[in-house]
Amino acid sequence: MSRKTGRIVAASLATFAVATTAACTAGGSGDSSDGTPSTIELWTHAGGNDVELGVINGIVEDFNGSQDEYVVEVTDFPQDAYNDAVVAAATSGSLPCIVDIDGPNVANWAWAGYIQPLGLPDETYDGQLEGTLGQIDGEVYAYGFFDVALAMFSRQSTLDAAGVRVPTVDDPWTGDEFNEALAAIDALDQFDYAVDFGTGGGGEWIPYAYSPLLQSFGGDLIDRSSFETAEGALNGPEALEWAEWFRGLVDDGYMAQTSGEDATADFVNGTSGILYTGNWADATVREAFDDVVVLPPPDFGNGPTIGAGSWQWGLTSGCDEVEGAQAYLEFAHDTEYFVEYAEAISLIPATLDAAAEIPAFAEGGESRIYLELADRFAVVRPETAAYPYISSVFQKATQDILSGGDPQSILDKAVTDIDRDIQQNGGYTF
Numbered sequence: 152m153s154r155k156t157g158r159i160v161a162a163s164l165a166t167f168a169v170a171t172t173a174a175c176t177a178g179g180s181g182d183s184s185d186g187t188p189s190t191i192e193l194w195t196h197a198g199g200n201d202v203e204l205g206v207i208n209g210i211v212e213d214f215n216g217s218q219d220e221y222v223v224e225v226t227d228f229p230q231d232a233y234n235d236a237v238v239a240a241a242t243s244g245s246l247p248c249i250v251d252i253d254g255p256n257v258a259n260w261a262w263a264g265y266i267q268p269l270g271l272p273d274e275t276y277d278g279q280l281e282g283t284l285g286q287i288d289g290e291v292y293a294y295g296f297f298d299v300a301l302a303m304f305s306r307q308s309t310l311d312a313a314g315v316r317v318p319t320v321d322d323p324w325t326g327d328e329f330n331e332a333l334a335a336i337d338a339l340d341q342f343d344y345a346v347d348f349g350t351g352g353g354g355e356w357i358p359y360a361y362s363p364l365l366q367s368f369g370g371d372l373i374d375r376s377s378f379e380t381a382e383g384a385l386n387g388p389e390a391l392e393w394a395e396w397f398r399g400l401v402d403d404g405y406m407a408q409t410s411g412e413d414a415t416a417d418f419v420n421g422t423s424g425i426l427y428t429g430n431w432a433d434a435t436v437r438e439a440f441d442d443v444v445v446l447p448p449p450d451f452g453n454g455p456t457i458g459a460g461s462w463q464w465g466l467t468s469g470c471d472e473v474e475g476a477q478a479y480l481e482f483a484h485d486t487e488y489f490v491e492y493a494e495a496i497s498l499i500p501a502t503l504d505a506a507a508e509i510p511a512f513a514e515g516g517e518s519r520i521y522l523e524l525a526d527r528f529a530v531v532r533p534e535t536a537a538y539p540y541i542s543s544v545f546q547k548a549t550q551d552i553l554s555g556g557d558p559q560s561i562l563d564k565a566v567t568d569i570d571r572d573i574q575q576n577g578g579y580t581f
């Protein structure tokens with residue numbers, strides 16, 4: 152999941168032809184016929200993140216030492232520059248063989264001709280969280296080592312003072328219970344706001360955080376039966392109910408229209424009674440309070456829902472060392488490395504086998520709830536090449552709703568804009 156997903160502009164059909172037919176720089180630099188290993192380039196967004204980059208380099212070092220046919224070479228970019236570098240390389244036909252991809256962009260990159268199905272054995276993904284696989288029409292185009300989970304944080308003392316029960320994964324709050332809990336916390340006169348939904352955030356945080364609430368009401372960003380229209384999904388009665396409820400939290404004084412830039416810090420400083428954010432806030436909140444409770448999202452009628460899909464690894468379409476790249480990707484998909492990732496960056500391991508080896512995520516561990524949330528309630532953002540545009544439209548619509556605009560008009564316009572984009576791009580068919 153990424154909180155900083157940039158909008159990827161889909162390649163033109165001409166670019167698609169170049170990207171899929173040009174030989175990439177990743178392969179062919181060595182000549183295995185004379186005993187020299189072939190070089191396989193790998194690009195990652197982890198430049199500047201020494202911890203994550205260290206794990207990647209360790210896997211590559213292990214692979215290179217395990218055989219003498221291929222040598223994987225790593226090029227790292229700062230995250231803010233990474234997507235632009237990939238798009239530029241695709242345009243010039245110079246993509247590497249292996250790239251990492253922010254989960255919501257997998258379908259767009261596949262449609263644009265950047266990546267192809269991984270072609271690994273089906274059993275490779277046994278026990279893997281569905282949200283960590285980039286799948287299109289039943290084919291896996293990418294897999295990830297970790298994910299994050301949305302949750303709510305509060306304190307036992309706060310909930311006790313308000314007289315509300317602590318919800319569990321098996322028995323979450325209903326929508327009515329959640330609204331009653333906010334009213335009770337507000338009545339304590341202890342906090343500026345009963346809940347902080349991170350409304351000061353922007354970009355991809357908005358669809359990642361708020362479309363699951365929309366989905367719990369029964370709406371969605373697009374009709375997933377065809378991925379050809381947002382009509383009825385984003386502007387139907389369920390979506391309208393979500394929009395009116397969300398703006399109603401502002402009207403009732405339970406939530407700030409625009410919260411502070413750091414919602415976790417505000418919660419720790421006593422600004423709100425409940426914090427809605429991701430499990431990346433866990434360590435900070437636990438350090439501040441000894442009575443922290445981690446809560447599942449409410450069930451607004453269609454089940455509790457959270458977002459899914461963080462950074463994943465894919466195979467480019469122009470790679471001329473496909474077997475070598477596949478060999479690396481299969482080698483890397485080992486429990487040992489899933490454990491290393493999770494321990495290094497403190498996020499959810501993407502396989503159940505890895506979770507069993509990490510005390511915090513194993514049965515009874517204090518972080519186990521995040522794995523359960525990701526396993527039971529996660530819904531990937533729509534697996535369509537239209538997603539980057541859908542995301543941008545939903546971002547604006549949500550901000551307009553929070554600003555007090557007419558929800559139905561805003562949602563109708565969002566649907567019109569999304570449907571026009573899909574039609575102008577031929578339905579984003581492959």
